[in-house]
Amino acid sequence: MSTERPERRAVISGIGQSAIGRRIDRSGFQLTLDAVLAAITDAGLTVDDVDGLAMFPGGGKADLPGYANGNLYEVQDALRITTTWRQGQVEGMSLPFYGAVLAVATGQARHIVTWRTVKEGSAARAAGGRPAYGSTHPAAEGPLAWLLPVGMLSPVCQVAPYHTRYLHEYGVTRDQLAWLPVTQRAHAARNPDAVYRTPLTVDDYLASRMISWPICLYDCDVPVDGATAIVVSAADTARDLRAPVRIEAMAGVVDGRPSWEQWEDMGRVGYATAEALWARTDLRPADVDLAQLYDGFTIEAVWWLEAMGFCGTGEAGAFVEGGERIALDGELPVNTWGGQLSGGRLHAGFGHTAEAVRQLRGEAGDRQVSEAEVAAVTNVGGFEAGAALLTQWSR
């Protein structure tokens, strides 16, 4: 195995999650500690082994109530450890573990815990509904200055015109794409930690409340309370670890305009990221056994299917229609935990990464994919995107 690339010198050693639900009566700080401690134990490590910390989002960025929680200094204080590497914004190149991998690969730390805590479920409930994006600020700054004032008050409204355009350009229908949330719900039924587990049909989807045409309720991820922590360790500590997972390749690209209304075309950066990713590995799309594709909205997972080369551009409607290909026993099981659409908006690739690790370890319970050796994880989409291939330790 090549050791040239930094991601080959790191592993994902642990994952941990707090309770996850529409409302968890526990502070964001306690949810954070629950997940962090669980991840360290899951890695086979102790708190004193940890010498690096990172969280998302850093700098208190909070465009939505419940979006940002806790403070890295206070978590380090609670854990009573010393760190030699620390980062406030772990979504570096749009992967939760990107910065931590580079840090352990360059010897800045040995074991780094990175986490994401959301209290968006409680916040939405307290506000009497999902609040407007940016409503935590008195005025719309940066790229949002061109969106919020004209009534594009949520990422739903901001991504929706590209969903409209996608249907128009490729002749794909909402009936076809409905199979993505419908199939993910079937996966969630097998995940005891998912927030929505009751069966969903295409008819349910088509009859559901319109949020911002053509995006309906079931196209939107579910605001929840919960924390996910991931431990990244130096690969040469493997003998100390319970069940490490390899990082075959990772990549992130930001090359589009950072304004939702200015995208040159749909999925643009997903393509650049996927190209960068495939250039770092000998594996091909056909080698991937399961895919955890970012699904803030249905259409984002659609674009990832095409950008990653799992199907051709404009072909995702036919690919997901009927659900067989993306089912747990299909040729490419997608979002096997229910994704953010049914599992909950754990955000920033944390929920997707945790599920990929579970599957590759064979620890995914009733939803275990057989012979899961290679998993794709993607995050975000639009003007910035990250993607990785994780592989079984023994592969």
Add this chain to the structure above:
Amino acid sequence: MDRTRGGTLEGHVDATVGIPPAVTDETAAFWQAAAEGRLLVERCSLCSAESFPPRGMCRSCRGRSMTAAEIIGRGVVYSYTVNHQRWLPGLDVPYAIVLVEFPDHPNVRVAGRLRGCPPEEAAIGMAVEVGFEPGPGGYAIPSFVAVPVVAPPDRGAAG
């Protein structure tokens, strides 16, 4: 026609509930012109290319000498959405939002509301006129006006 007016055009809802823009040195001219019903973008005095949103740097040649240019001609809807969700208390829904491009201004795309037709009549490729209407915080916001589709002239009909 007063292009800053909302008025009683068909399919129009109030747009004043919302979040106003934070105005910066780069964007002040845009919002000031918007209050006068004019759509301003940047034009490069070196290569004449237009850029939007304003950055003080040309997107074509990276020149730093930008002047203001007004978009006057009709635009074409690149894509749209119809928002049904009441994201803020008192928000009037539904309304259509359009991303508009301009055949004579290849580097410009502007997001705005759509009026002059029911929101469900928004369509990719439809022609719109530049317009503004009262938005949040006393700002005038882009609000494009649907151009009625004119039926082919029927020479036989009276009047």
